[in-house]
Amino acid sequence: MRSRFSTIAIHAVLLGYTALALFPIILVVMNSMKMKRAIFLSPLTPPGPASFDLIGYHRVFSDGAIGTYYMNSIIVTLGTIFFTLLFGAMAGFALSEYKFRFNKLLGLYLSIGIMVPIRLGSVAIISLVSGMNMINTLSALICVYVAQNLPLAVFILSEFVHQIPKDLREAARCDGLSEYNIFFHIILPLLRPAMATVAVFTMIPVWNDLWFPLLLAPSGGKQTITLGVQQFLGQYVTDWNAVLAALSTAIIPVLIFYVLFSRQLIRGLTSGAVK
Amino acid sequence: MADNQQIEMVGMNRSAYLRVLAFFLAPAVLIYTLFSVYPLLATIFDSLYLRHEGGALTFNGLGNFQTLLTDETWSKPFWNALRNNLIFFIIHMCVQNPVGLALAALLSLKQLAFRNTYRTLIFMPTMLSVVIIGFIWQLILSPLWGIWKMGLNAVGLGVLFGPYLGQEHTALITISLISVWQFVGIPMILIYTALLAIPDELVDAATVDGLNQWQAFFHVKLPLIWPTIGLVSVLTFVANFNAFDLIYAMQGALAGPNFSTDIMGTLFYRTFFGNQLQLGDPTMGSTIATMMFVIILMGLLVYLYVIQRRIQRYSF
Numbered sequence: 001m002r003s004r005f006s007t008i009a010i011h012a013v014l015l016g017y018t019a020l021a022l023f024p025i026i027l028v029v030m031n032s033m034k035m036k037r038a039i040f041l042s043p044l045t046p047p048g049p050a051s052f053d054l055i056g057y058h059r060v061f062s063d064g065a066i067g068t069y070y071m072n073s074i075i076v077t078l079g080t081i082f083f084t085l086l087f088g089a090m091a092g093f094a095l096s097e098y099k100f101r102f103n104k105l106l107g108l109y110l111s112i113g114i115m116v117p118i119r120l121g122s123v124a125i126i127s128l129v130s131g132m133n134m135i136n137t138l139s140a141l142i143c144v145y146v147a148q149n150l151p152l153a154v155f156i157l158s159e160f161v162h163q164i165p166k167d168l169r170e171a172a173r174c175d176g177l178s179e180y181n182i183f184f185h186i187i188l189p190l191l192r193p194a195m196a197t198v199a200v201f202t203m204i205p206v207w208n209d210l211w212f213p214l215l216l217a218p219s220g221g222k223q224t225i226t227l228g229v230q231q232f233l234g235q236y237v238t239d240w241n242a243v244l245a246a247l248s249t250a251i252i253p254v255l256i257f258y259v260l261f262s263r264q265l266i267r268g269l270t271s272g273a274v275k
Numbered sequence: 276m277a278d279n280q281q282i283e284m285v286g287m288n289r290s291a292y293l294r295v296l297a298f299f300l301a302p303a304v305l306i307y308t309l310f311s312v313y314p315l316l317a318t319i320f321d322s323l324y325l326r327h328e329g330g331a332l333t334f335n336g337l338g339n340f341q342t343l344l345t346d347e348t349w350s351k352p353f354w355n356a357l358r359n360n361l362i363f364f365i366i367h368m369c370v371q372n373p374v375g376l377a378l379a380a381l382l383s384l385k386q387l388a389f390r391n392t393y394r395t396l397i398f399m400p401t402m403l404s405v406v407i408i409g410f411i412w413q414l415i416l417s418p419l420w421g422i423w424k425m426g427l428n429a430v431g432l433g434v435l436f437g438p439y440l441g442q443e444h445t446a447l448i449t450i451s452l453i454s455v456w457q458f459v460g461i462p463m464i465l466i467y468t469a470l471l472a473i474p475d476e477l478v479d480a481a482t483v484d485g486l487n488q489w490q491a492f493f494h495v496k497l498p499l500i501w502p503t504i505g506l507v508s509v510l511t512f513v514a515n516f517n518a519f520d521l522i523y524a525m526q527g528a529l530a531g532p533n534f535s536t537d538i539m540g541t542l543f544y545r546t547f548f549g550n551q552l553q554l555g556d557p558t559m560g561s562t563i564a565t566m567m568f569v570i571i572l573m574g575l576l577v578y579l580y581v582i583q584r585r586i587q588r589y590s591f
Contacts, residue, residue: 013381024408093299118311124317208406
């Protein structure tokens with residue numbers, strides 16, 4: 001049993017740190033809805049009837065491109081998740097189901113990418129992508145992100161396939177189901193919870209990445225929201241309303257998503273790293 | 276042999292079996308090879324060549340590395356970036372990971388109310404893009420808005436205020452601490468999970484033996500989570516020596532003031548793409564990327580052969 005005093009002390013520390021973690025975020029979102037004068041005169045007070053103003057958001061959305069950037073980010077993120085999960089589950093299934101000759105070696109080959117950052121190959125990725133005429137396309141980003149996320153996805157999903165009882169597959173084989181049907185109709189549905197976990201923690205780094213959008217799709221209306229906001233901030237650096245609104249536009253959807261899926265995300269982080 | 280056994284088990288002939296394997300493995304292996312392994316190997320290969328004016332390439336052996344390490348115009352920025360990167364890493368190891376450990380220790384205490392709420396909220400900054408975080412802190416630290424100044428004045432430390440991001444001796448430390456603030460959630464979550472996995476009986480036994488909470492933590496729990504702390508350290512190392520976004524977002528590609536925040540990632544970007552001061556140089560860019568690869572590899576090897584072995588020897 002803890003004493004009353006130490007319980008209070010523990011909560012004080014945790015509350016203090018939580019405040020430190022949230023203060024900058026709240027500050028920005030709060031001030032994005034205020035008039036310029038109020039932003040400077042009373043930055044710490046929430047917007048009231050006298051100071052409420054959405055001029056910054058008007059400016060951000062009248063720029064017109066933000067919607068496109070959002071769409072780009074959504075396409076890239078969903079495309080990456082779809083192919084990472086599909087190819088990852090297929091490879092994970094094959095590696096754990098069939099004991100062919102180079103099984104171990106192939107598993108090792110695929111897992112190099114878990115630790116070695118794909119960024120180091122950027123010079124060659126750019127010449128590869130420009131050789132394929134894919135600069136400023138979203139497909140180039142999807143290809144790179146799938147390659148980046150596959151190793152961990154294969155690793156985690158093959159662990160999960162391993163946990164599915166062997167009898168299930170043997171029974172299906174006796175019933176004459178092909179290997180393809182076994183995978184798509186028996187294994188894949190059972191992998192759904194594991195896939196949700198992989199999806200959630202694949203999503204965040206892809207959505208937030210600045211490096212590859214900067215290298216592979218920096219212009220031509222193919223910017224992702226992260227790069228788009230970065231470029232927007234550079235242009236409007238003196239317009240505080242617009243800057244704060246642009247930041248909030250980038251923050252709020254991620255926060256909503258996070259609040260909805262934090263459980264899966266944290267589970268994914270730990271299952272991915274503990275092994 | 277093993278193959279034949281497997282085919283019998285699955286009940287197919289050899290060509291059908293190979294078709295199945297190819298169908299399931301080919302997409303992942305191809306895309307991973309083409310967009311991850313090949314570029315990495317090609318980059319290492321490129322670093323062995325010299326680019327002449329006009330674009331012709333000649334084999335240069337390890338000449339580029341010699342240039343990078345000894346030629347004044349290359350070696351100065353390189354050693355500067357490496358030193359800054361090392362400082363960046365040390366600050367993460369000395370602040371981020373201990374704070375993460377402390378938070379995890381508090382969160383994992385039994386019968387703590389609101390533990391999931393704390394965990395979720397403290398992890399929140401980690402979710403956001405580094406670009407956004409960089410900009411938010413730029414605004415907060417800005418003398419124009421004066422939030423930080425107000426904060427310091429309120430606690431009577433107003434004299435400490437300065438243009439942290441604009442001074443050579445404070446910029447790198449400030450950026451490192453912002454990065455620490457953002458990513459403290461990762462060590463926290465990993466260590467927290469490891470702490471929860473420790474069986475209650477172990478801690479109870481220690482308490483019965485007369486250890487207080489502190490002693491139980493340092494003598495029972497901490498030794499059991501060394502493997503996780505080792506993992507957190509190596510993840511920090513890889514992430515830090517691969518970092519780029521925060522510096523680029525806050526200080527630009529020139530990593531100012533006067534390159535005082537330049538790390539390997541920004542040096543690599545600048546060398547490859549060029550900037551106001553120099554033309555882009557793909558082969559020297561590849562050379563720097565290869566050096567980063569070597570550094571990260573050395574970190575991984577130290578982890579695998581030294582830290583993990585020692586942990587195995589001490590664990591039971």
